[in-house]
Amino acid sequence: MNILIVDDEALARSRLRTLLGDCAETLHTTVSEAGNAGEAMALLGPTGGSAFDLVLLDIHMPGQDGLGLAHALQALARPPAVVFVTAHADHAVNAFELDAVDYLTKPVRRERLQQALAKVQRTTRPAHSTAAAPSAADGEALVIQDRGRTERLPLAEVLYFKAEQKYVTVRTATRSYIMDGALSELEARYPTRFLRIHRNALVARRAVRALEKHYDPEEGDGWAVRLQGMTELLTVSRRQVAAVREELAR
Secondary structure, three states, rough: EEEEEEOOOHHOOOOOHHHHHHHOOOOOOEEEEEHHHHHEEEEEOEEEEOOEEEEEEEOOOOOOOOHHHHHHHOOOOOOOOEEEEEHHHHHHHHHHOOOOEEEEEEOOOOHHHHHHHHHHHHHHHOOOOOOOOHHHHHHOOOEEEEEOOEEEEHHHHEEEEEOOOOOOEOOOOOOOEOOOHHHHHHHOOOOOOEEEEEEEEEEEEEHEEEEEEEEEOOOEEEEEEOOOOOOEEEEEOHHHHHHHHHHHHH
């Protein structure tokens, strides 16, 4: 794995290089360094990923900061994976919104760095691979704030979104999350992944398994959708019944 460390502090770069050397028994790495965003972009070149598989990136740096550099990396023809390494934990949400693979806080522990490197290997292909890259949709994820913890939830795991008063419930096969936002925003952002079935619900198109007659205490006789892996039925509004039937016919 070809890795670029970007940090304005020489000691911080040296420590990361030492930790990467300690990981060499399980992972072969080639490490380069840059002291700021300009040096990093010069090393990355116009295609980015042609030289590096991973950038270990500090956030607070003179000139363009790490978040700005990560945004610039996204515009490269073959962007490398990004793992943020910073002393400041308050940028986690912004980092994950920039598709960072992981977010490490200083001082970095060897075990935590190994976890991040393993995650990079699972979620990305080496820059020199000639195999087809996965589609952008495969890597889409939500950033969830849960009990003081910031979590990256792959969109492929979401079965439905349901509006609950001021919040949105996000349901997977194993658990539920609560997030801020509006269903209309999620519907506009992911139209190929989620289908509106009611004013208060979006369901994953891939999970729709059946449309059934259903009695709702509030709406009376009507229809409900059954999703793969769930016993719960979700009410379908009359105006959305045709859309659900069309989805089932695909």
